[in-house]
Amino acid sequence: MSNAVRSPGLIQCCAAATGLVRGMVRPRPVDERFLRSITDAGLPDPNRTVRVTALDQAPRSVPTAMVVEGTFQPRRITNALTTFVIEHPEATFLVDPSYCTDAEARAIAQLPTALRGVVRPPVETVPTVTALSLRPNLPAPDFALPTHAHWDHVCGLLDLPGLPVQLHRPEHEWISAGPTAPVGGVRDALLDRPIVEFDLDGPPVLTFTRSRDLFGDGSIVLVDLAGHTPGSIGILAHTERGWVLLAGDAAWHELQVEKIRQKSSFPGNFVDENHDETFKTLHRLHLARHFAAVIPTHDHEAALRLSHATAAR
Numbered sequence: 632m633s634n635a636v637r638s639p640g641l642i643q644c645c646a647a648a649t650g651l652v653r654g655m656v657r658p659r660p661v662d663e664r665f666l667r668s669i670t671d672a673g674l675p676d677p678n679r680t681v682r683v684t685a686l687d688q689a690p691r692s693v694p695t696a697m698v699v700e701g702t703f704q705p706r707r708i709t710n711a712l713t714t715f716v717i718e719h720p721e722a723t724f725l726v727d728p729s730y731c732t733d734a735e736a737r738a739i740a741q742l743p744t745a746l747r748g749v750v751r752p753p754v755e756t757v758p759t760v761t762a763l764s765l766r767p768n769l770p771a772p773d774f775a776l777p778t779h780a781h782w783d784h785v786c787g788l789l790d791l792p793g794l795p796v797q798l799h800r801p802e803h804e805w806i807s808a809g810p811t812a813p814v815g816g817v818r819d820a821l822l823d824r825p826i827v828e829f830d831l832d833g834p835p836v837l838t839f840t841r842s843r844d845l846f847g848d849g850s851i852v853l854v855d856l857a858g859h860t861p862g863s864i865g866i867l868a869h870t871e872r873g874w875v876l877l878a879g880d881a882a883w884h885e886l887q888v889e890k891i892r893q894k895s896s897f898p899g900n901f902v903d904e905n906h907d908e909t910f911k912t913l914h915r916l917h918l919a920r921h922f923a924a925v926i927p928t929h930d931h932e933a934a935l936r937l938s939h940a941t942a943a944r
């Protein structure tokens with residue numbers, strides 16, 4: 632695919648602005664029939680627990696209507712480029728190593744011009760390697776497991792040379808295909824390190840159709856959240872306080888999950904690869920939230936609550 636196709640231009644931005652106004656007035660309605668068709672396959676019954684920690688990150692305040700379609704209350708929410716650390720008895724790993732030092736030159740410069748101003752985080756944003764150094768009691772990570780390969784979920788790897796990465800096979804194929812990376816993808820972070828591909832070849836879990844039991848003990852289960860990118864995954868983690876579901880960018884904020892609302896069309900139109908599939912995944916998350924605390928990676932308030940997360944099971 633050519634650069635011209637992959638980079639949003641003026642016409643696309645105008646179309647997105649039109650869509651933003653339409654979405655504000657009339658958000659995409661819930662697909663009640665699809666919602667009723669979703670079945671709950673239940674959760675595993677593991678006898679081990681893991682610990683999930685959200686590393687420190689500087690939040691950014693944004694108007695809610697710029698994130699959640701047709702939503703004006705509260706007027707503003709906070710988002711952040713959070714990285715999570717999961718401690719399992721057999722290994723410690725990073726979910727979404729989000730930010731690198733000198734990100735402007737190493738990552739943001741590779742994004743389409745029209746997106747740079749929108750996605751550029753505040754200057755106080757903490758690189759993943761720095762956030763890790765602020766938590767000396769955490770074990771050193773054995774590998775990283777990005778929910779997907781967008782730049783703000785992998786570029787922290789640039790400061791963690793040699794750290795192996797586990798990546799969903801369709802996501803790896805998507806980010807690697809063609810002469811340039813898809814919008815928001817940064818390939819440099821995945822170079823010169825071991826990449827272990829995996830498939831979601833396990834049974835349905837909760838409201839999701841495919842899974843992978845990462846350690847074979849049911850304590851960490853990867854589930855299919857395709858739509859935002861072709862290989863987006865969620866990470867279901869069995870903690871002492873209940874189940875947590877790290878949901879990547881399937882939603883940017885928990886209000887989307889609660890209300891089944893799409894991302895606002897700009898920049899949402901540019902970052903969701905498949906809008907219909909993303910919307911369906913949102914329906915699945917909406918039902919799953921009764922059994923697991925759903926944490927979108929960029930939802931700062933949700934990440935802060937992680938330390939006292941509660942879930943029904």
Ligand SMILES: [Zn+2]
Pocket residue numbers: 779781815859880902
């Ligand atoms: Zn993303």
